[in-house]
Amino acid sequence: GERSCVLKGHTERISYCVFSPNSALIASCSWDSTCRIWDAATGKCISTLKGHTFHCYHCAFTPDGDYIVSASFDNTCRLWNVSTALSIAEQPDASTVTKWEGHADGVTSCSFSPSGRFLASSSLDNSCRV
Numbered sequence: 001g002e003r004s005c006v007l008k009g010h011t012e013r014i015s016y017c018v019f020s021p022n023s024a025l026i027a028s029c030s031w032d033s034t035c036r037i038w039d040a041a042t043g044k045c046i047s048t049l050k051g052h053t054f055h056c057y058h059c060a061f062t063p064d065g066d067y068i069v070s071a072s073f074d075n076t077c078r079l080w081n082v083s084t085a086l087s088i089a090e091q092p093d094a095s096t097v098t099k100w101e102g103h104a105d106g107v108t109s110c111s112f113s114p115s116g117r118f119l120a121s122s123s124l125d126n127s128c129r130v
Contacts, residue, residue, distance in 0.1 A: 005043030009036055015057045021065040025082070029056035035070045037085060047085040051078055051099070058109045063116045073106030077121050102129055 007017075012031035019026055019040065026038040033056055035049040054074040061068055061082075068080045079098040105124035112119055122128045 004041075007036075007038050007043050007045070009045045009048070010034065012055075015055070016059055018060060020061045020082075021063060025061075025065070027059045027061060027068050029059040029070055031055040033072070033074075035059050035068060035080070037068070037082065049078075049080050049085055052076065054106070057106065060110050060112055062112050063114060069110045069112065069119060071107035071110040071121055073124075075103045075106060075123070076101050077107055077110050077119070079119075100129075103127065 007026065007028065010028065010030035010032050014028050014030045017026055017028040024040055026040050027035055028038065029035045033052045033054060035056055036045050037047045038045055049070065052070065052072040052074050054072055056070050056072045058071040059068055066082055068082060070078050077100040103123035103125050107121050107123050110119060110121045118130055120128055120130050
């Protein structure tokens with residue numbers, strides 16, 4: 001189909017992007033160690049989520065769209081509050097709700113269960129954690 005916008009702003013390669021459940025937002029993650037939240041209709045970057053210390057490789061919305069989880073090669077996953085991130089775009093670290101540690105190597109993916117109650121993550125350490 002026809003391209004409606006191009007999302008530009010990351011300073012390194014983008015490893016993943018995903019629509020929010022209501023398709024209003026797009027989350028992207030990059031080797032610049034950030035995730036960004038974009039307005040899907042306009043392509044405008046609404047917020048940059050900073051906190052990871054190495055490549056951010058994957059991200060996912062909760063089923064209700066209220067949170068984003070990001071997976072990084074810093075061996076962690078971080079949970080971000082979308083509404084907080086949108087309201088304090090100039091101070092994105094404050095939107096971090098939880099940081100999960102435990103993998104011994106880079107985290108390559110993350111996914112919520114359909115209920116949003118569980119988070120699964122996979123890693124270069126040959127493990128998946130729930």
